[in-house]
Amino acid sequence: MDAQEIVDSLLAGDRRALARAITHVEADTMIGREILRQVYPRTGRAQTIGITGSAGTGKSTLVGAVAREERVRGRTVGIVAVDPSSPFSHGAILGDRIRMQELTSDPGVFLRSMASRGNLGGLSETATGVVDLMDVFGHDVVLIETVGAGQDEVEVATTAQTTVLVTNPAAGDEVQSMKAGLMEIAQIMVVNKADLAGADTAVAQLRALLAIANHDAWKPPVLSTVARANEGVAELVDSIDDHQEHTRSDTHGAQERERHVRGQIVALVRAGLHREVFEIDKVNSLLDELVLEVAARNQDPRSAAGELLEALPKLWATPEEM
Numbered sequence: 001m002d003a004q005e006i007v008d009s010l011l012a013g014d015r016r017a018l019a020r021a022i023t024h025v026e027a028d029t030m031i032g033r034e035i036l037r038q039v040y041p042r043t044g045r046a047q048t049i050g051i052t053g054s055a056g057t058g059k060s061t062l063v064g065a066v067a068r069e070e071r072v073r074g075r076t077v078g079i080v081a082v083d084p085s086s087p088f089s090h091g092a093i094l095g096d097r098i099r100m101q102e103l104t105s106d107p108g109v110f111l112r113s114m115a116s117r118g119n120l121g122g123l124s125e126t127a128t129g130v131v132d133l134m135d136v137f138g139h140d141v142v143l144i145e146t147v148g149a150g151q152d153e154v155e156v157a158t159t160a161q162t163t164v165l166v167t168n169p170a171a172g173d174e175v176q177s178m179k180a181g182l183m184e185i186a187q188i189m190v191v192n193k194a195d196l197a198g199a200d201t202a203v204a205q206l207r208a209l210l211a212i213a214n215h216d217a218w219k220p221p222v223l224s225t226v227a228r229a230n231e232g233v234a235e236l237v238d239s240i241d242d243h244q245e246h247t248r249s250d251t252h253g254a255q256e257r258e259r260h261v262r263g264q265i266v267a268l269v270r271a272g273l274h275r276e277v278f279e280i281d282k283v284n285s286l287l288d289e290l291v292l293e294v295a296a297r298n299q300d301p302r303s304a305a306g307e308l309l310e311a312l313p314k315l316w317a318t319p320e321e322m
């Protein structure tokens with residue numbers, strides 16, 4: 001099947017065509033790129049929502065609960081679950097699958113797990129494309145779950161219009177040390193596992209932090225949920241709707257949408273640079289030399305990186321001579 005055929009079937013609502021398109025985008029094939037080019041003008045209808053946070057905070061449980069609530073509201077849901085961890089964690093994906101099984105037997109839900117590991121370009125390149133596909137397929141809502149591992153967390157923020165950062169009551173230290181940058185990527189903060197002690201304190205701490213950090217038109221709400229018991233989930237979906245409305249409003253919409261696509265482009269350039277730079281043989285030769293120097297403590301890693309960056313324009317300018 002060529003790109004055009006896949007796009008036609010996808011737009012006609014064929015789930016197998018969606019699965020096939022996602023596979024192309026994940027493998028970054030020429031067909032995958034062509035599909036994305038063709039469908040992009042039709043994107044932007046779905047609510048795209050990133051659910052991120054540290055491992056084990058209850059993101060998958062929350063994604064399931066939010067998906068069910070969206071279904072109650074009559075919306076169809078696409079779910080992208082990104083597993084960033086080791087090759088040994090297939091069990092984790094499987095666990096999520098089993099937990100979400102009840103959802104996946106619902107024709108109004110489409111679930112796709114993907115591994116971000118081994119994807120040199122990082123999450124943003126593939127996830128952004130997969131989200132676009134789920135959007136044009138006609139899902140009303142696309143939920144993207146990622147474990148916040150620094151880089152990935154920032155990248156997921158560029159994938160979704162609305163990013164929900166999930167923490168737990170016990171994560172007091174984490175909240176304290178949470179960098180302002182990380183808080184800025186979130187439009188909604190959730191203290192999940194609010195059935196555990198300390199939830200009110202965590203909510204109060206986050207609100208206090210946000211009060212000093214945030215000066216935008218949108219003030220991120222801090223909510224508490226018990227995802228496992230569906231508590232606070234309807235309120236979370238209300239908040240997501242509020243933020244979505246904000247991004248589509250006349251007054252702030254243009255600015256929000258520009259912030260979002262600027263982040264996307266920058267993340268894609270960063271990912272593309274990363275991938276392309278290390279495809280250049282001369283870069284790798286220089287890297288090998290620098291590795292030996294730094295390993296022998298003759299040079300520090302920072303100046304080695306500086307040397308490589310300085311040499312880069314020249315190495316890059318003559319790729320065919322390598």
Ligand SMILES: Nc1nc2c(ncn2[C@@H]2O[C@H](COP(=O)(O)OP(=O)(O)OP(=O)(O)O)[C@@H](O)[C@H]2O)c(=O)[nH]1
Nearest residue numbers: 054055056057058059060061147192193226227228
């Ligand atoms: N007490 C309590 N436990 C919860 C709640 N929500 C989820 N859990 C539990 O927390 C554990 C982790 O939940 P997951 O949903 O897998 O968390 P996750 O953030 O997706 O985990 P990773 O994807 O591995 O990072 C499970 O044992 C859940 O049952 C909650 O509201 N309260």
Ligand SMILES: [Mg+2]
Nearest residue numbers: 059060096145
């Ligand atoms: Mg999970």
